[in-house]
Amino acid sequence: MESLQADVLVVGAGGAGVTAAVEARKAGAAVVLVSKEPVGYGDTRISLGAMSASPDPASGDSEEAFIEDMIRGGDFLNDPDLVAALVRDALDAALTFESYGHLFFRDEAGVLKRLEVPPGGHRASRTITSPSVGVSMGHVMRAAAARADFPVLEEAICSELLLHEGRVVGAAVLRLATGTPLAILARSTILAAGGAGALYYPHTDCMPSVVGDSFGLALSAGAELVDMEQVQFIPFGITHPPAMLGAPCGEPSMAGPFGRLLNCRDEIVLENIMTMTRAQVARIIMEEIRKGGATPWGGLKLDLRPNLDSPVGELFVGLLKKFGGPFLDVIRKAYGEKAVRLEEPWDVLPSAHYNMGGVKTDPDCRTCLPGLYACGQAQGGVMGGNRLGSTSLTEIFVFGRRSGRAAAREAARLGRLPEPEVARPAFDSLQSLPGRRGSFRPIELKRSLQRLMWENVGPLRDAKGLGTALEEIRRLREAARELKIAGVRAYNQEAADAVELRHMLAAAEAIALSAQERRESRGAHVRADFPNRDETEPVRNMVVRLVDGACTVRAVERGR
Known part of the structure; x- marks a missing residue:
């Protein structure tokens, strides 16, 4: 039986996984990084490069306000300790990303430039942006892994975690290039294989590889998952052509002050969209579709033409053209130039975007299983019931750093690994x-x-x-x-x-x-x-685990 040994095994090589591996290596651990795709892929590769940094006290903002925004935006399901960790470490996380080779916009004095208009859910602007996004960010992560000089196994998919005496001691891996199995024994194992957006394929804007590996691995081994029902759907996704189904074409704010949703009979379904949440708009779209109001392509029509008839609307149109480039590029490819000029409605349908639920951890990313950690979108509890704009990259680097360092510390205290036969x-x-x-x-x-x-x-x-x-x-x-x-x-x-x-x-x-x-x-x-929300009972988290081989769920009052 072929096997490898490591202090720290990291499963997944997007932003969170590479960060965890690099930080564990810096802490002196022998690291192995495993990914079923090339390093730097996953949803990191399609990110738009916006990241929440620390609050700016000069603007009256504070860490306490940031924490309040996240918990309120998460509908009070968040783990407050995880939120506090994200907020405290946000600036260091951005600087860590830059240390790998990424660049954020800065002013002439070299200070990180925050967006003038805060993204959804933020009361103040904490968001920094990048001249390079997506693929470029993936290249940065690949280069960071190469410089850290640890073994990387690409095109290798983890089938299950290895257990010995109640502890996770690595994983079994299938190497796709040869079709041969491999046992990787490790003192600490970090799950960083992303969320499960592709469970909804083709109605998703996530990468096809993001199918829930982290959740399946953790649950099957005996770890707990939390609030898995919390799946965020971006309300405006492309409905056709088929090759572009699910591609994102905007947030509620993209509707502008006068945008409206129309059904197949051109009846107004919704107005005043701009200030609504993703979930609220997605709900109304799906309710109208259930009533028979869908277009021939299965969605509703987002009509932005009324914005062209008002000075206030024209101001919005100008901002859209200035800052909405990625979304307008999608519209151009799918629906053409008249749609880009807002002269024709866009056919839209919600698209699975992000998993707020995930593996239950503490602020150092430890799970209830000794030897197992989780970070990035694999981890649950940070975002609660809704992710605020631009916090995903922050989560990746905050908890990637924390998990790598904690896993390395734990590995340094442990003795010999079991024999490879544990993987038989x-x-x-x-x-x-x-x-x-x-x-x-x-x-x-x-x-x-x-x-x-x-x-x-x-x-x-x-x-x-x-x-x-x-x-x-x-x-x-x-x-x-x-x-x-x-x-x-x-x-x-x-x-x-x-x-x-x-x-x-x-x-x-x-x-x-x-x-x-x-x-x-x-x-x-x-x-x-x-x-509606149940206001008669305390807020509860849904905790899932296997009991006697069966998937079970229990409602746990938040904070317990």
Whole structure:
């Protein structure tokens, strides 16, 4: 059995994973970084480069105000200790990113420049921006990993975490290029493989690889997940052409002062959109679609033309052209120049954007399982029920740093690792994937699950749909026991799909079960049958874990 050893194993090589690995290496740990994609991919590669830094006291802002904004914006589901850690470390996190080679805009005195207009949910401007975004940011992370000089395994997907005497001691990995398994034994393991936006494919603006690996790995090993029902949907996504379905074309603020939503009969569905939250707008869109108001492409029409008929609207149009470049580029490719000039409505539909729920941790990213950490979008509790604008990159670098340092400290205190034989069951399971002769191709079951999640656990939920989803998830899990997989080993995508499918089913069940248990609308979780917040009971977090092999959820009063 082929194996490697490390002090710290990091699973996932986007912004959070690379930061964790680099910081652990700086702390003296022997690090191995594993990623099923090239280093610097994941959702980091499509980020627009805006990041919340520390508050500016000269403007009357404060750390306390930032914390209040996050908790209020998160509908009071946030873990206050995690929020405080993010706010305290925000500036250092931005400087860490710059130390890797990224650049933020600064003024002539060299001071970080904050946006004049704060993003959604912020009472003051704390947001800094970058001349380079997306792919460039991925290159920066790749270069940072290279300079840190630790082993990197790309095109390697983790199938499960290894356990020994109640402790996580590494992971079993399938190397896609050769089709061979590998056991990586580690004193500390950090999950940084992102969220699960692609569970809703094609109705998502996330990378196709972000299918819930972190959640499946953690849950199957015995860790707890928190508030998994909190999935954020950006309200305005492209509906056609099919290749662009789900691509983001704007926030509620993109509607301007006079924008409106129209149904297929050109009846006004919603006005005064600009000040509403993502969840509020997404809810109204989905309610109208349920009533039969959808366009032939399945969405509603976002009509921005009234902004052209008013001086106030014209001011907004000018700002849109100045700052809305990435969104307008998407509109241009999908709908053409007249739509970019706001002369034609945009056909829009919500798109899965971000998982606020995730692995339950403390401020140093420790989980309830010894030896296991989680950071970035894999981690739950930071954002609560709603993520404020520009806080995602902050989360990546704050908790990437914290997890890497904490994992290295813990690894330094530990003795010998167990023998590689601890990985034998996982190793044999991976070896047996090629050539299976069941009835179902993994990709067929993945697509069935993704359709199921969009139709029943999407932006607008109810008891019937959630019950259907849970029944179908269990049926799909049974079908997954009878997979049909090609016999080749090298670059066997069906084998990789089989590994992903296991994680996707675990993540999907956790989301649906939490959504079923939360009988209220709070944060990004919207129930048609419980349309309001439950103000009669204390605020509760939904905590999911496996009990005797079954996924269970319990409501825990916040702070306990």
